[in-house]
Amino acid sequence: xxxxxxxxxxxxxxxxxxxxxxxxxxxxxxxxxxxxxxxxxxxxxxxxxxxxxxxxxxxxxxxxxxxxxxxxxxxxxxxxxxxxxxxxxxxxxxxxxxxxxxxxxxxxxxxxxxxxxxxxxxxxxxxxxxxxxxxxxxxxxxxxxxxxxxxxxxxxxxxxxxxxxxxxxxxxxxxxxxx
Numbered sequence: 001x002x003x004x005x006x007x008x009x010x011x012x013x014x015x016x017x018x019x020x021x022x023x024x025x026x027x028x029x030x031x032x033x034x035x036x037x038x039x040x041x042x043x044x045x046x047x048x049x050x051x052x053x054x055x056x057x058x059x060x061x062x063x064x065x066x067x068x069x070x071x072x073x074x075x076x077x078x079x080x081x082x083x084x085x086x087x088x089x090x091x092x093x094x095x096x097x098x099x100x101x102x103x104x105x106x107x108x109x110x111x112x113x114x115x116x117x118x119x120x121x122x123x124x125x126x127x128x129x130x131x132x133x134x135x136x137x138x139x140x141x142x143x144x145x146x147x148x149x150x151x152x153x154x155x156x157x158x159x160x161x162x163x164x165x166x167x168x169x170x171x172x173x174x175x176x177x178x179x
Contacts, residue, residue, distance in 0.1 A: 026050055035063050083107050083128030085116045100128045 007024030010017070019027045033046035046058035065072055080086055080098035085107045088096050101107045101116035106129040108117055119125050123132035140147045171177050 033058055037064060080107075080109075080113075082130050086114045088114060101125075103127050105129075106131050 004024075007020050010019045012018070021027055027050065030047060030049040032044050033048065034042040035045045037043050043062065045060075045062045046056070048054070048056045076092060076094040077086075077089075077096050077098075080096075083106075084098040084100050086096040087099050096114075099116075104119050104125060105116035106119065106125045107113075108130065111117065119132035122135055124135055125132045142148075142151075168177050
C-alpha cells in the first residue's frame with residue numbers, strides 16, 4: 001500500500017526531485033542500493049540508473065546474510081492449508097496463525113483470507129470447508145418401514161383416544177367422570 005501511494009507522488013529528497021511516470025517507475029536519476037551491515041553502517045552494494053538506458057547492478061559478494069550466505073525467506077508465517085483462515089498476530093499482516101473455519105462457515109482466500117465467511121440459511125458446510133453446499137430437503141416415502149411404524153402407532157393412539165372419549169360420553173353422568 002505504501003509503494004502504491006509512493007508511486008503516485010512526487011517529492012524532493014536530498015535536494016533532488018523524485019518523480020514517477022504512469023507505470024510508477026522513476027523518470028530519471030540514479031539510486032544507490034545499500035546494505036546495513038552487522039556494525040549498523042550503510043554500505044553501498046549496487047546501483048540503479050534510469051537514463052539514458054536503465055541499468056541495474058548488485059555486488060552480491062558484499063551482502064552478508066545472517067543465514068551464512070543463504071538468502072533468508074522473508075515470510076513471517078507459512079501459508080494456511082485449505083479450509084483455514086488467517087488470524088493476524090501482531091501488527092504485521094504476514095504474521096498470523098491458522099484457524100480452521102467451524103461448521104456453517106467456509107474459507108475463501110480470494111474473497112477474504114482473514115475471516116471465515118458464514119453460509120446462507122439455505123446452505124451448510126463442514127468444519128474446514130472452502131465452500132457451502134445447498135441443504136437438501138428429504139421426504140420419507142409412505143412405503144418406508146419407519147414411516148409405516150409411525151403411522152400405525154399414530155392410528156393406535158388416535159383409536160385409544162376415541163375409545164376413551166366414547167367411554168367418557170357414555171358414562172357422563174357418573175361422579176368419577178363429572179369430577
